[in-house]
Amino acid sequence: MSQFAINLIFVGGSFALYIAIAIWARAGSTKEFYVAGGGVNPVMNGMATAADWMSAASFISMAGLIAAGGYANSTFLMGWTGGYVLLAMLLAPYLRKFGKFTVPEFIGDRFYSKNARFVAVACLIIASVTYVIGQMTGAGVAFSRFLEVDSDTGLIIAAVIVFLYAVMGGMKGITYTQVAQYVVLIIAYTIPAVFISLQLTGNALPPLGLFSDHVESGMPLLQKLDMIVRDLGFNDYTADVSNKLNMVLFTLSLMIGTAGLPHVIIRFFTVPKVSDARWSAGWALVFIALLYLTAPAVASMARLNLLTTIYPAGETANAIEYAQRPDWIKNWEVTGLIKFDDKNSDGRIQMYNDKSESFKQTATERGWNGNELTVNNDILVLANPEIANLPGWVIGLIAAGGLAAALSTAAGLLLAISSAVSHDLIKGSINPEISEKGELTAARISMAAAIIVATHLGMNPPGFAAQTVALAFGIAAASIFPALMMGIFSKRVNNTGAIAGMLAGLISTVLYIFLYLGWFFIPGTNTFENVQANWLFGISPLSFGAVGAMINFAVAFAVSSATQAPPQHIQDLVESVRYPKGAGSATGH
Amino acid sequence: MTEHDRNAAAYWSANLRLIVGCLIVWALVSYGGGILLRPLLAGISIGGTDLGFWFAQQGSILTFIGLIFFYAWRMNKLDKEFDLHEE
Numbered sequence A: 001m002s003q004f005a006i007n008l009i010f011v012g013g014s015f016a017l018y019i020a021i022a023i024w025a026r027a028g029s030t031k032e033f034y035v036a037g038g039g040v041n042p043v044m045n046g047m048a049t050a051a052d053w054m055s056a057a058s059f060i061s062m063a064g065l066i067a068a069g070g071y072a073n074s075t076f077l078m079g080w081t082g083g084y085v086l087l088a089m090l091l092a093p094y095l096r097k098f099g100k101f102t103v104p105e106f107i108g109d110r111f112y113s114k115n116a117r118f119v120a121v122a123c124l125i126i127a128s129v130t131y132v133i134g135q136m137t138g139a140g141v142a143f144s145r146f147l148e149v150d151s152d153t154g155l156i157i158a159a160v161i162v163f164l165y166a167v168m169g170g171m172k173g174i175t176y177t178q179v180a181q182y183v184v185l186i187i188a189y190t191i192p193a194v195f196i197s198l199q200l201t202g203n204a205l206p207p208l209g210l211f212s213d214h215v216e217s218g219m220p221l222l223q224k225l226d227m228i229v230r231d232l233g234f235n236d237y238t239a240d241v242s243n244k245l246n247m248v249l250f251t252l253s254l255m256i257g258t259a260g261l262p263h264v265i266i267r268f269f270t271v272p273k274v275s276d277a278r279w280s281a282g283w284a285l286v287f288i289a290l291l292y293l294t295a296p297a298v299a300s301m302a303r304l305n306l307l308t309t310i311y312p313a314g315e316t317a318n319a320i321e322y323a324q325r326p327d328w329i330k331n332w333e334v335t336g337l338i339k340f341d342d343k344n345s346d347g348r349i350q351m352y353n354d355k356s357e358s359f360k361q362t363a364t365e366r367g368w369n370g371n372e373l374t375v376n377n378d379i380l381v382l383a384n385p386e387i388a389n390l391p392g393w394v395i396g397l398i399a400a401g402g403l404a405a406a407l408s409t410a411a412g413l414l415l416a417i418s419s420a421v422s423h424d425l426i427k428g429s430i431n432p433e434i435s436e437k438g439e440l441t442a443a444r445i446s447m448a449a450a451i452i453v454a455t456h457l458g459m460n461p462p463g464f465a466a467q468t469v470a471l472a473f474g475i476a477a478a479s480i481f482p483a484l485m486m487g488i489f490s491k492r493v494n495n496t497g498a499i500a501g502m503l504a505g506l507i508s509t510v511l512y513i514f515l516y517l518g519w520f521f522i523p524g525t526n527t528f529e530n531v532q533a534n535w536l537f538g539i540s541p542l543s544f545g546a547v548g549a550m551i552n553f554a555v556a557f558a559v560s561s562a563t564q565a566p567p568q569h570i571q572d573l574v575e576s577v578r579y580p581k582g583a584g585s586a587t588g589h
Numbered sequence B: 001m002t003e004h005d006r007n008a009a010a011y012w013s014a015n016l017r018l019i020v021g022c023l024i025v026w027a028l029v030s031y032g033g034g035i036l037l038r039p040l041l042a043g044i045s046i047g048g049t050d051l052g053f054w055f056a057q058q059g060s061i062l063t064f065i066g067l068i069f070f071y072a073w074r075m076n077k078l079d080k081e082f083d084l085h086e087e
Helices: A003-024 A031-040 A042-053 A056-098 A105-112 A114-146 A151-201 A221-231 A246-260 A264-270 A274-310 A325-334 A358-366 A379-387 A394-429 A437-460 A465-489 A494-518 A541-562 A568-578 B001-038 B051-081
Strands: A339-341 A373-375
Touching: A003 A151, A003 A568, A031 A151, A031 A264, A031 A437, A042 A151, A042 A264, A042 A274, A042 A394, A056 A105, A056 A114, A056 A246, A056 A274, A056 A373, A056 A379, A056 A465, A056 B001, A105 A114, A105 A264, A105 A394, A105 A568, A114 A151, A114 A339, A114 A437, A114 A494, A151 A379, A151 A394, A151 A437, A221 A274, A246 A264, A246 A373, A246 A465, A246 B001, A264 A274, A264 A394, A264 A465, A274 A379, A274 A541, A274 B051, A325 A339, A325 A358, A325 A379, A325 A494, A325 A568, A358 A437, A358 B051, A379 A394, A379 A465, A394 A437, A465 A494, A465 A541, A465 A568, A494 A541, A568 B001, A568 B051, B001 B051
Parallel strands: none
Antiparallel strands: A339 A373
16 A cells, blocks of 8 residues: 555544544534533543644644754743643632633633723734644645645645534534544654654653663663764753753743643633642643653654764764665655755765854865755654654554644634634624524634634745744733733732733733844844844843733732722632632633 | 631632642742753763753653642642532
C-alpha cells in the first residue's frame, strides 16, 4: 500500500469518528451548546481540556523550538503547564460556582458594568481570533504534506469537518470529539518517541531516555549532544542563559496567559460540581504532561539524530554527500521546509553555526563557506518517524495526530468566540428578550461566521501570523486574568477600577509589542529595532504580558481605593463564589 | 458576626493559606530550581547535566501535577469540614 493510501485511511478514519460523535452528541438547548449540559465527568473533561489546550503549537512546533534553543526554551514547558496550577487554585472552582456560560458574563456581573463586559468581549475576540489563525494554517500544512492536496483545499476540508461537529453539537459535540482527538494525538506523539528513545538509549520511556546513556557512544545522551553541537559552533544544548529576568517574565507571561485564555476557562463550566472543577484541572495537567514530558526528549533526540545523519562519520569528519541524502530530506525538500544550498560546491551538506565568530576560523580551515542546510523547526515532530525509519502506519498516525491537535483547539476557540457573540453581545445587550431557541440559532450562526472568518484568515494569513500568538497571550495575561482574579479575591475592586485596570494592562502590553514588532504588525513600522539592547530592562515584547498584568493590578487597586466600594449585593456575590455550597449547574440566567 | 459568617471566614482564610503555600512551592520549582537557582544547583549532576536543567524540563511539571491534586484533595476535605460542600 502506498504511503498516501495509509495516510488517507488514518486521517479519513479519524474524521469519520469525529462526525459519528457529532451526530450522537447534537445539542438541543443553549445549556448543551455552551456548557455541554454541565454533566461532563471530570476525568473526561480533563482529557477534553488537554486536547483543547494542546494546539498545533504544542504538537508540531514546541519540540522544534526546544531542539533549536535547548535549555533556554524550557520556558515553553514550564509556562504552558504552570498556568494550570493558577487555574486550579485561583480561577476554575470559583467561576464554576458562579455558574454562568461565559467569561465576559462573570466580568460584567461582578463589576456590575456593561462596559466591563464589552472590554472583556473585545479582549476575548482579539485573543481567540489571532489564536485560531495559527490552528487553521497548521491544519492546512498537515493536509498539504500528507494528503498531497494544496493547502487551501486542505483548509476547506478541515473547516467543513469543524463546521459539522461544532455547529451541530456545540460544546457537547466539541467535548466528546476532543476526547477522541486527545487519544489520537497522544498516541501519535508518543509512539515515534518510544521507538526513537529505544534506538538511541535503550530506554522505552522517552522522559527517562532523555537522562540516560547514548547507546552508541556510551556517554550520557545530553553530554553527547552538547559535544556535537559545540564541535559545530553552536551553544551547548544545556547552556544556561544570561538574561534571567527576561526568562522569568516570559515564563510568567505564558503561565498567566494560559490561565487567562477564555477557551480553556470555559471547559471548567462543563463539570457537575466545584470539587469536580478542582480534580478536573489536575487530570487536565496529567494528560497534558504526557505530551509535555515527551517533548523535551523528542527535541534532544531529534537534534542528535539530525546531526548524526548529516555527519555519519562523526561531526569532525566529512559531512554526508548531497546525492546520498536520506529519503526524508528529499520528501521535505519538496515542501520547501528543508533547503540545501551548496555554498562551497563540494557536493556535501555542511550544517553548522555560521554566526559564531569563534568558529569562523575552524570553518575556513575545513573549506566551509557558510551553513548549507536550513531546517524549519516545525518539521521535527512531523518528520520524526521518517528520520527514525519507522513503518508507514506511524507516519499516517502523525498526520492524523497533527490534525487532531489543530482541529480540537480551533473548535474550542470557535465556541468561545461564538458564545461571546450570541450570549454576551446579542442576549446580553442587543436583544435580551431573545428566546432560548432564537439564542441557539444565533449561537450556530455566529459559529458558522467565525469558521468562515478563520478559514479566510488561514488562507490569506496576515504576514504577522507568528507574532500574533504573542498578542493572544499578552492580552489574556494583561487583561483577562487579573480582572477575573481580582473579581474573586477582592471585594473592594469596583467597576471603575476593573475597567481602568483592564484598559491599562491591555494598552501598555499592546503598545510595547507594537513598538518592537511594528504598529499593527505592519513590517517596517516598528519604532525600535527588536534587539535586546533596545528592550526596557532587557524585557522582550513577548515577555511583557506579565508586566502588563502587574500594571492592571496596580491601576485597578489604586482607582478602586479612590472611588466608592462596590454595592452590598456585589460583595455578597463575591462571598457566594468563594463557597461551594449551593452551587447549581451552569445557567444563563 | 454570626456563627455562619465566622465559619465562612475561617474556611476562606484556610483556603488562602493553602493557596499561598502551594504557590510558594510552584515558584520554587519553576522560577527557583528551573531558572534563578540553577547556578547554585550546578554541582548536583543528573543524567549528563545538572539538577536545574531537570527542574526546567521535567521536575517542575511533575511538581505542578502533585500540587493540583494535593490542593483538590485538601480543599474537597475542607469543604466538608466547614460544612460548605455542595449537596
